[in-house]
Amino acid sequence: MLINHPLLGPRDAQEFTYLGDAALIQRPDWQADDAADQFHEYLYLRDNPAGLHRELWFHEAGDRSWLVVTRNTVTHEITDVQLARDVARNEGRST
């Protein structure tokens, strides 16, 4: 499987490690009143879609950047790859 790295171009998936659902970027506020419930959901509850899935990959043996990869879990087709840094900024998670 090839992952089209936004900076480096197509790279073999062997160079990457997989973390999981890109929703992990949306870490809850630990000071919220219902923080325990939010963290329960954040840690343990996952969608398991047959189709497009946004997921976090780490370019471990490469430039060590985190990527958000949109992959079809049925066909393994990768339709979008972005730096997780940019995704997080767009979602208001970083400065």
Added chain:
Amino acid sequence: MHNLKPITPLGAETARVDQFSALTIAEVPDRALASLTAREGCKEFREKASAFLGFELPSVGQSAAGSAYAAFWIGPESWMVDAPYGGNEDLARQVKAAVEGSASVVEQTDGWCRFDLSGEATIAVLERLCNADCQQMAVGAVTRTQIHHLGCFMWRQDGVFTVIGPRSSAGSLHHALMQTAQSVCGLD
């Protein structure tokens, strides 16, 4: 009194050189390395870094060199500074003083081992070892990829191809290079 003596990544007192019919693999133990990562929002970082290095920081997948230092891109907003070890034993401290608080600097010298490959068979050996398109890389290009499951920098320089890998796996990396060199060049 302590009786300490320096050893190379392969554990010997002198750097190892392996000669094949069309390839030389030379262990290079005398380089100092320090990584440099820009801190968020520090606009003066690039100016400070280039004033110290004597050249602009290279872009993605590239390297640049001046009279005293060289630097290559290792990741988003990250570079590795390379210099001769003699005279730069405190390379990280020098870089840190130059960029002040605008970047994070980490000493890397003893984290890596380096092998310089030269000769006609260099590309033939490297293309058997890793996924990087070494043939297409221009002089100055750098990329990091896997050789035998080890993350290694592949740095094409003028006349030599430099492979920088994890020092604790220097023996494994050297074995991989030797094995492939033997299969390409034959046993000499």
